[in-house]
Amino acid sequence: MPQWDLANADCILVMGSNMAENHPIAFRFALQAKQKGATLIHVDPRFTRTSALADIHAPIRAGTDIAFLGGIIRHILENDLWFKDYALNYTNLATIIEDAFEDPSRNDGKFSGWNEAKKSYSFESWQYEGEFVPSSLAEHFVNTTESFSDQTKRLQQGPTPKDETLQHPNCVYQILKRHFAPYTPEMVERVTGCPKETFVTVADALARASGREKTGTICYAVGWTHHSTGVQMIRAAAIIQLLLGNVGRPGGGILALRGHSSIQGSTDIPTLYNLLPGYLPQPHGLKPHHTLQDYIDHETTPTGWWHNFPKYIVSLLRAWYGEAGKTENGWGFEWLPKIMGDHSQNPMTLAIEDGLIKGLFLLGQNPAVGGSNAGLVQRALGKLDWMVVTDFAETETASFWYKGKPVQAGELAPKDIKTEVFLLPTSLAGEKAGTFTNTHRLIQWHDKVVDGPGDSRSDLWFVYHLGRRLKELYRSSADPRDLPIRYLTWDYPVEGEREEPDAEAVLREINGYTWPDRRQIEDFKDLQDDGSTACGCWIYTGVFPKNDHNQARSRKPDGPDGPGTHLGWGFAWPSNRRTLVNRASADPAGKPWSERKKLAWWDAEKGEWDGYDKVDFSTQKAPDYRPDWSKEPAGMDALSGTDPFIMISDGRGALFVPSGLKDGPLPTHYEPVESPVKNPLYGQQHNPTAKIWDRPDNPIHPPGDPRYPHVLTTYRLTEHHSGGTPTRSVASTAELQPEGFCEIAPELARELGIENLDWVVLSTPRGEVETRALVTERLQAFRVDGRLVHQIGMPWHFGWNGYATGDIANVLTAVVGDPNTGMHENKALTCHLRKGRLDRPGKGD
Amino acid sequence: MKPIRRRTLADHARGFLRDWSLPRQFRGESPYSDAAKSSGSARLRPRLEEADKVGTNICPYCAVGCAQLMYAKDGTLIHVEGDPRSPINQGTLCPKGAATFGWLTSELRMSKVLYRAPHSDRWEERPLDWAMDRIAHLAKQTRDETFVHKLPDGTVVNHTLGMASLGGATLDNEENYLIKKLFSGGLGMVWIENQARV
Numbered sequence A: 001m002p003q004w005d006l007a008n009a010d011c012i013l014v015m016g017s018n019m020a021e022n023h024p025i026a027f028r029f030a031l032q033a034k035q036k037g038a039t040l041i042h043v044d045p046r047f048t049r050t051s052a053l054a055d056i057h058a059p060i061r062a063g064t065d066i067a068f069l070g071g072i073i074r075h076i077l078e079n080d081l082w083f084k085d086y087a088l089n090y091t092n093l094a095t096i097i098e099d100a101f102e103d104p105s106r107n108d109g110k111f112s113g114w115n116e117a118k119k120s121y122s123f124e125s126w127q128y129e130g131e132f133v134p135s136s137l138a139e140h141f142v143n144t145t146e147s148f149s150d151q152t153k154r155l156q157q158g159p160t161p162k163d164e165t166l167q168h169p170n171c172v173y174q175i176l177k178r179h180f181a182p183y184t185p186e187m188v189e190r191v192t193g194c195p196k197e198t199f200v201t202v203a204d205a206l207a208r209a210s211g212r213e214k215t216g217t218i219c220y221a222v223g224w225t226h227h228s229t230g231v232q233m234i235r236a237a238a239i240i241q242l243l244l245g246n247v248g249r250p251g252g253g254i255l256a257l258r259g260h261s262s263i264q265g266s267t268d269i270p271t272l273y274n275l276l277p278g279y280l281p282q283p284h285g286l287k288p289h290h291t292l293q294d295y296i297d298h299e300t301t302p303t304g305w306w307h308n309f310p311k312y313i314v315s316l317l318r319a320w321y322g323e324a325g326k327t328e329n330g331w332g333f334e335w336l337p338k339i340m341g342d343h344s345q346n347p348m349t350l351a352i353e354d355g356l357i358k359g360l361f362l363l364g365q366n367p368a369v370g371g372s373n374a375g376l377v378q379r380a381l382g383k384l385d386w387m388v389v390t391d392f393a394e395t396e397t398a399s400f401w402y403k404g405k406p407v408q409a410g411e412l413a414p415k416d417i418k419t420e421v422f423l424l425p426t427s428l429a430g431e432k433a434g435t436f437t438n439t440h441r442l443i444q445w446h447d448k449v450v451d452g453p454g455d456s457r458s459d460l461w462f463v464y465h466l467g468r469r470l471k472e473l474y475r476s477s478a479d480p481r482d483l484p485i486r487y488l489t490w491d492y493p494v495e496g497e498r499e500e501p502d503a504e505a506v507l508r509e510i511n512g513y514t515w516p517d518r519r520q521i522e523d524f525k526d527l528q529d530d531g532s533t534a535c536g537c538w539i540y541t542g543v544f545p546k547n548d549h550n551q552a553r554s555r556k557p558d559g560p561d562g563p564g565t566h567l568g569w570g571f572a573w574p575s576n577r578r579t580l581v582n583r584a585s586a587d588p589a590g591k592p593w594s595e596r597k598k599l600a601w602w603d604a605e606k607g608e609w610d611g612y613d614k615v616d617f618s619t620q621k622a623p624d625y626r627p628d629w630s631k632e633p634a635g636m637d638a639l640s641g642t643d644p645f646i647m648i649s650d651g652r653g654a655l656f657v658p659s660g661l662k663d664g665p666l667p668t669h670y671e672p673v674e675s676p677v678k679n680p681l682y683g684q685q686h687n688p689t690a691k692i693w694d695r696p697d698n699p700i701h702p703p704g705d706p707r708y709p710h711v712l713t714t715y716r717l718t719e720h721h722s723g724g725t726p727t728r729s730v731a732s733t734a735e736l737q738p739e740g741f742c743e744i745a746p747e748l749a750r751e752l753g754i755e756n757l758d759w760v761v762l763s764t765p766r767g768e769v770e771t772r773a774l775v776t777e778r779l780q781a782f783r784v785d786g787r788l789v790h791q792i793g794m795p796w797h798f799g800w801n802g803y804a805t806g807d808i809a810n811v812l813t814a815v816v817g818d819p820n821t822g823m824h825e826n827k828a829l830t831c832h833l834r835k836g837r838l839d840r841p842g843k844g845d
Numbered sequence B: 001m002k003p004i005r006r007r008t009l010a011d012h013a014r015g016f017l018r019d020w021s022l023p024r025q026f027r028g029e030s031p032y033s034d035a036a037k038s039s040g041s042a043r044l045r046p047r048l049e050e051a052d053k054v055g056t057n058i059c060p061y062c063a064v065g066c067a068q069l070m071y072a073k074d075g076t077l078i079h080v081e082g083d084p085r086s087p088i089n090q091g092t093l094c095p096k097g098a099a100t101f102g103w104l105t106s107e108l109r110m111s112k113v114l115y116r117a118p119h120s121d122r123w124e125e126r127p128l129d130w131a132m133d134r135i136a137h138l139a140k141q142t143r144d145e146t147f148v149h150k151l152p153d154g155t156v157v158n159h160t161l162g163m164a165s166l167g168g169a170t171l172d173n174e175e176n177y178l179i180k181k182l183f184s185g186g187l188g189m190v191w192i193e194n195q196a197r198v
């Protein structure tokens, strides 16, 4: 949903986010909604400016979000507050699941299918009765190696098994009721520490924003993703929104508030190991991905939009390998490297430390501050043969060899460190042209206005000219393994004395064109799987629909009387649709649920969908369309006119997820990997599938370890940005937040004899840091299972470079991750706190 | 002919008092209208008037995507402000967005390539071309030493586990595209990651 659409919500739950401070400009829309009468709720371990502006602040212990959200789901089901016409028609609520499925409450906290030896689940018992449902590719998660291929063809032979009366004991409705039955208000209070009265007020307010006339939104940020159960927290929000009918409607949805200017773009056009552009899976060495045909057979879903998958991969290969790609060689498919497992940042740190990785490019990232177990990161960098850093100033990472922790501690001297380091100055936005994709999928162009100083260059320049050099070095190689670099298409025009590559030429390739005559393609519906189209990222098709039409550059907002979807401002993928699943803004017959919440509707006269937004559906598919099962329909033909979730193979919002998630089809409360208490809900303490790299340089302590009694959560500040270099090096922001600190509650401060602004030392099994104490009532202790648990908060932006400095919070955190994404758990761990300072050589006060 | 009378100090003082906005405001004239003006303020011109170039920019910090206007004169940036047309920020910026000018003009910015040789205890300035050649050489060498064409079971993998790349969430889509294309599609690197998991 677009951020401005928040203003149309009747209730907003901000959870896992401190929106007022970290996405301040977007928060204006939440306040506009509040001014119009919406209830604004903040659920968070800390009392922040978001809480101050909310109608309700519900405090919870860090890492217990699923217990809270599970409580809301139970509240909705037990009190029959769900939106019946929506959930029955648009979700898999009535679908029947295999008999063999067993809930964690019967298995001490684990679902059926657990394999103790492999520490993972097999998904057979989670399937629809008699059918295998492939995971939607867009949800292609780390290490998904399971194969369903042939079995999934059943989806083409008839509707999925359902009991519309919801009586069948294994229909999703009944499974949900059983699964969330233990999440009573009393249990919510016991686990999260939030008073049950406050919890019930929140659940009621949210449930009231539902039905034909009302919608509600849930906003989250890294306060949800940075957990070993992060994906399931978002899943719990999705269940709430699907039950309440709040997906695809104005003022309804889940708004992910992401952190960097183009973090969405770098996910869509992924500088990520497991994806190719447009959410196509990177080929995997342990999967049946030997040839293009194997890969297509294995990854194409028989039904739903992803059935078009072959067109997207073939067009990508055409864009990358040009005329070297032929039908016989699968358009060059074998030249794509295959992954072997998890190659994300956490294991990357360890692979550097272990000497597997010898060379490292750091393009605008600062892992010496931002990486988990930052002390280990800094040590590991010294194991590299070479490291290239492109940034606008010297980062902590670039200076690890003379200012890093091991050097400061006297363990190592620069002469002991072999790494050859290059630090290249970069141009910034305004000094180069290109596009960013913001958090709501909006692609916006930015102009070049001035040159960057001296030898600074864009990263586009760096990569283009590095590629040019490498192609030259490999030009005369006859070795077959050098074919990919030799054949890689790399003919971008350059401009000016600096020979800056033309960013528009790159965006034209991303958009796609016909092959070989290079006419721009206007819509991804026109992409082909026969080599006649080339396309760098199929979901971006339409951003450059004509040779001289860059839609990302368009700056035409709606006027005050316009529909407010601002279709003329930039370009939102896919196909300029601003709200995904917006077919669900109309009832099954295609009429808007209400005049007030109108977005898309079926125009029977014209025989097509119309609306204020571009419809996220087949434009001419009538609401009464039903698949003709006798013909074994494939792709979109297998979805009826009332199946709005076109990227999912049965077209239904997934309350229950049969495949694609490593840790279960439903969210379940597990304690963080490092927790002060035993899991009050199940025998299973933490997510059984969590990625835990417990090794001597990354030690993890057991639950309830008395050495580390306090909960620690890390967070961000308005004035600083992530790893901090772009704000700690700027006078105004550094002046506003000049040094690191941690927040502690007055009770804990009294207990330990700590006064405001005293130096304190925080420690975990990975390391210790010193910082100033900010004693504040914004943090509070919780009574959990009869014990008082204190929480400490520490911003993680600081480092030793720039005008604003401080110890690196990530020295405390662990290399531990969510099983689905590999995301670390830096929002909930435990630590020790004492008054005093670290004994460091050469420090002043 | 009228005799010329030289202005005395008292005349200057009276003139100043007449011109000064504060006494007029104290006398009850509106501080939102003429009483806010003086001959000094009438002479003031907006800095933006001097700009010979204006471009649209998108805030380089967070993912809200606030639009900005950037003004330059003679190739030097002179001002950055929120773009009032944007449906996202309607001209506003938060403290980070408002620091964009300070970021681009920060004294801590580098303009030269710095190089640290193995085991050295200092940075040295190096020409950009030299650095690019050396980096290309090292990348080729590491790739050639670590490239795996086939696994022992015959599976073609065409990858190198010996090189990694980190970063991208602060970069343009076009930059990310070329990084992935060159590093993955060209060189066979699999350790390619960005801030999306941080």
Ligand code: SF4
Binding pocket: A022, A023, A024, A025, A026, B059, B060, B061, B062, B063, B064, B065, B066, B089, B092, B093, B094, B095, B096, B097, B098
């Ligand atoms: S101005 Fe602030 S809220 Fe807007 S994009 Fe920049 S950092 Fe984000």
